Amino acid sequence: MRKLSVSVTILQVAVILSLGFAPQLAGTSPTGFNFLANGDFETGNLTGWNVGGVCQVDNSTVHSGQFSAYVSDVAFNSWISQHFYPETNLCVDDDLILNGWVFPSSVGSLGSVAYPFSVIRLYFVNATSGDPALMVSYDWCWNEYENNVTTAITFLLDFQANQWNLLSRNVTSDIYSFYGNMDYSNVFLSYITCLYHFSDVSPGAFYVDELELTSSAEAREPLISVQPPNTVNNSPTQGMRFHVNITIQNVSNCGSLQMTLIFNGTQIALVGVSFLPDANLPTPMYFQSGNGFMSTNVTFGSPIRTVSPVTIIDLTFKLYNRYCESSLHIDSLVVADLSGQILQSDSEDGYVQIRLTGDLNRDSAVDISDAIILANAYGSTLSAPNWNPDADINGDGTVDIYDAIILVGHLGT
Numbered sequence: 001m002r003k004l005s006v007s008v009t010i011l012q013v014a015v016i017l018s019l020g021f022a023p024q025l026a027g028t029s030p031t032g033f034n035f036l037a038n039g040d041f042e043t044g045n046l047t048g049w050n051v052g053g054v055c056q057v058d059n060s061t062v063h064s065g066q067f068s069a070y071v072s073d074v075a076f077n078s079w080i081s082q083h084f085y086p087e088t089n090l091c092v093d094d095d096l097i098l099n100g101w102v103f104p105s106s107v108g109s110l111g112s113v114a115y116p117f118s119v120i121r122l123y124f125v126n127a128t129s130g131d132p133a134l135m136v137s138y139d140w141c142w143n144e145y146e147n148n149v150t151t152a153i154t155f156l157l158d159f160q161a162n163q164w165n166l167l168s169r170n171v172t173s174d175i176y177s178f179y180g181n182m183d184y185s186n187v188f189l190s191y192i193t194c195l196y197h198f199s200d201v202s203p204g205a206f207y208v209d210e211l212e213l214t215s216s217a218e219a220r221e222p223l224i225s226v227q228p229p230n231t232v233n234n235s236p237t238q239g240m241r242f243h244v245n246i247t248i249q250n251v252s253n254c255g256s257l258q259m260t261l262i263f264n265g266t267q268i269a270l271v272g273v274s275f276l277p278d279a280n281l282p283t284p285m286y287f288q289s290g291n292g293f294m295s296t297n298v299t300f301g302s303p304i305r306t307v308s309p310v311t312i313i314d315l316t317f318k319l320y321n322r323y324c325e326s327s328l329h330i331d332s333l334v335v336a337d338l339s340g341q342i343l344q345s346d347s348e349d350g351y352v353q354i355r356l357t358g359d360l361n362r363d364s365a366v367d368i369s370d371a372i373i374l375a376n377a378y379g380s381t382l383s384a385p386n387w388n389p390d391a392d393i394n395g396d397g398t399v400d401i402y403d404a405i406i407l408v409g410h411l412g413t
């Protein structure tokens with residue numbers, strides 16, 4: 001996966017004039033789920049929002065419902081903002097759609113110095129490092145500083161003062177339009193802010209209402225997986241060892257993991273457990289390998305941030321004989337963030353299928369007993385009463401001479 005190599009410090013300025021009412025890819029909500037809490041402000045307060053400076057809910061200038069939010073210009077900075085990670089894990093590639101209504105007191109370019117700017121911004125971080133990755137700024141009132149110096153992808157909106165203006169943007173398309181259609185899956189949305197900056201001679205206050213942030217993807221839950229999902233081997237030796245990994249992905253702030261792995265303890269034994277990566281050595285940890293299960297409770301010293309799978313546990317299994325068919329089932333999974341808050345998570349089990357080619361009766365040998373089984377099914381096809389899928393060694397839907405040749409070739413193994 002390519003990693004986005006930009007950072008805020010080296011971002012170029014993009015000033016892309018665009019019309020607030022121009023047709024956008026936005027405007028509809030693919031899933032209908034608004035990731036912004038209280039975006040319509042109908043709670044009558046700023047519940048769900050972080051507030052700086054002087055902001056309040058208003059009931060006189062409202063787009064819909066009974067309330068809007070008012071971002072004043074009486075403080076040096078005033079803003080309302082919402083943070084998104086760790087729970088939502090929204091990425092640029094998730095096709096983020098931002099909709100809302102803005103009622104500005106001032107619009108357009110306001111010159112070179114000491115003028116305010118009024119914006120709605122989205123900040124993204126690199127999911128691996130947590131460092132700022134990029135920022136998208138939607139401006140309707142700006143000064144020369146904001147226009148030329150700021151380190152953002154900036155869209156100057158053609159809003160009208162003292163009336164409601166529709167803000168409808170496909171944030172993902174806006175980012176693509178600047179950086180191109182590359183892989184941004186490691187770039188998480190960190191927070192959104194509705195910001196008035198710099199109180200001086202010009203008014204910059206504004207109202208917002210009906211703010212919606214939606215995604216083409218549901219918020220992706222942390223996923224714990226067995227990798228590889230399928231372990232297949234057709235020429236095992238007795239006591240053969242094999243590895244499977246437990247991986248984690250879609251996390252931006254994972255602090256701990258509890259899980260149990262259940263497997264067929266009569267066919268395989270767990271003989272090794274190591275925790276990765278070294279940078280996040282778990283404390284404490286324990287495991288039990290009897291009776292076909294392994295339980296662990298891992299705490300990470302620093303949070304794991306990743307969208308793509310990262311190995312956290314490397315398991316070594318040993319084959320008792322030369323046959324194993326076992327699920328590797330992840331059970332009792334609890335994923336929590338660094339503060340201990342439990343995250344809704346998902347898991348994907350693995351499967352092991354190890355059998356000698358020609359060992360139709362699964363007794364770890366290829367001998368006359370297997371040849372008899374094949375003989376009983378000889379000449380059959382899928383619909384035949386004597387069809388035996390085990391006897392169709394080459395998997396072509398017929399038990400015939402070709403399967404017999406394969407079996408004979410493995411006799412005695």
Ligand SMILES: [Ca+2]
Nearest residue numbers: 040064065067
């Ligand atoms: Ca409202």
Ligand SMILES: [Ca+2]
Nearest residue numbers: 359361363365
């Ligand atoms: Ca056999």
Ligand SMILES: [Ca+2]
Nearest residue numbers: 392396398403
């Ligand atoms: Ca066949």
